[in-house]
Amino acid sequence: MQIQLQQVSKSYADSGQPRQVLRDLSLSLPAGRFTLLLGKSGSGKSTLLNLLSGIDAPDSGSIWLGETCLSQLKEPALTRFRRQHIGIVFQFFHLLPTLSVLENVSLPAELAGLKQIEGQTLSKRGLALLDAVGLADRAQSPPERLSGGQQQRVAIARALICAPALILADEPTGNLDEQSGQEVMQLLLKLSRAQGKTLVMVSHDPEWIPHADQVYRVHDGQLEPVT
Ligand SMILES: Nc1ncnc2c1ncn2[C@@H]1O[C@H](COP(=O)(O)OP(=O)(O)OP(=O)(O)O)[C@@H](O)[C@H]1O
Ligand SMILES: [Mg+2]
Numbered sequence: 631m632q633i634q635l636q637q638v639s640k641s642y643a644d645s646g647q648p649r650q651v652l653r654d655l656s657l658s659l660p661a662g663r664f665t666l667l668l669g670k671s672g673s674g675k676s677t678l679l680n681l682l683s684g685i686d687a688p689d690s691g692s693i694w695l696g697e698t699c700l701s702q703l704k705e706p707a708l709t710r711f712r713r714q715h716i717g718i719v720f721q722f723f724h725l726l727p728t729l730s731v732l733e734n735v736s737l738p739a740e741l742a743g744l745k746q747i748e749g750q751t752l753s754k755r756g757l758a759l760l761d762a763v764g765l766a767d768r769a770q771s772p773p774e775r776l777s778g779g780q781q782q783r784v785a786i787a788r789a790l791i792c793a794p795a796l797i798l799a800d801e802p803t804g805n806l807d808e809q810s811g812q813e814v815m816q817l818l819l820k821l822s823r824a825q826g827k828t829l830v831m832v833s834h835d836p837e838w839i840p841h842a843d844q845v846y847r848v849h850d851g852q853l854e855p856v857t
Contacts, residue, residue, distance in 0.1 A: 631696040631715070631795040633659035633682070633828060638691035639851075640677055651677045653851030654691070661795070664822065664829040666838055668856060669848030675832040678848065679798045682830065683716050684708050695796065713742040717789030717827075719799040719818065723781040725773035725788075732756050732769040735787045747793055759787035763817055779810025786818055790825070797822055799831040811835075 635657040641650040651674040659665055669675050680686040681693060684700045693700045695715060703711055725734045735756040739747060747755050760766045763783040765776075773781055782802060789797055799818060803811030815833075819841055822829040831838070839845050845856040 631661055631828065632694075633661075633696075633796060634694045635678075635681070636692045636694070638681060638688045638693065640674075640681060640686070640688050650851055652681075652688075652848075655852055656691075657846070657853055659796075659828055659830060660843070661828055662826045663843035664819065664831070664841065666842035666845045667830065667832045667848060668834070668836070668845065669832075673848040674851065675848050676800055679800050679830065679832060682796075683718055683798055684712050710742065713738055714792055715794050715796060717792070717794040717797045719782070719785050719789050719797065719802045721801040721804040723773075723778075723785045723805075725781055725784060727772060727774055729773075730770050731765065731773055731776070731784050732760065734773060734784060735759060735791055738788060739791045742792060744792065747791065752791070756787070756791060759790055760784070762821060763787045777810065778806050779814055782806060782810070782814045783817060786814070786821065790821065790827075793825075794827070796828045796830070799829065801832050801834065803833070803835070 635655060638652055638655045640652040641648040667675050667678065681688050687701060698711065729737065732753065736752040739752050744752065757766060757769060760769055763786055765780060765783055768776060773784060776784065802818060803814055806814060815838065839856065846853040847856050
């Protein structure tokens, strides 16, 4: 799925005054590639991801995911589209404490009303994804029994459950210690590559620059290529 942002602008009201966060920003995300976004705090990185996921809408410009223009989708079609095509990994894991690890992984597919994905039942697929992130033996545990790094790995499995074409990750290691962060990143890159996902990740860690297919810095509302 080819993804394009075309002359996207976004401002927020700040004490009554509009504050422009993104300005005429255009970006092309090649299918199956890893794009890394850098930039200072407050530069608009999360805003950009929220526009890509349709969680927020631009003031002007358009965002295309394949043949679909996000701004032309209304609820509930927008939520349905997001659940089916976009997997999101946040800085904080957002696992539901009353559900088991496996139920957390399957939840987006349950909410999307799916019974099977790529020929597998949800529980079978959920278990296979937990196995891929090294946590098959924790399937029945409540998430709070897991370490931060383990919880983030559960969140990665959850992001992949609906077989999305696009994965968005907003500082996925920001809340983890050095070693867990490394493991989570390597896993995210490995699974995205193996499954041909388009990955867009925000990170403050320049270590990942050599792993990315394209790197941009968000600055003054626009994207500067980093080489
Ligand atoms: N919902 C909102 N309402 C008002 N202002 C917002 C909203 N979301 C973001 N902003 C403002 O937009 C600017 C960009 O915020 P954003 O969260 O995109 O930055 P960021 O680059 O992700 O920063 P960080 O590295 O700290 O996460 C900030 O000035 C922020 O205050
Ligand atoms: Mg942010």
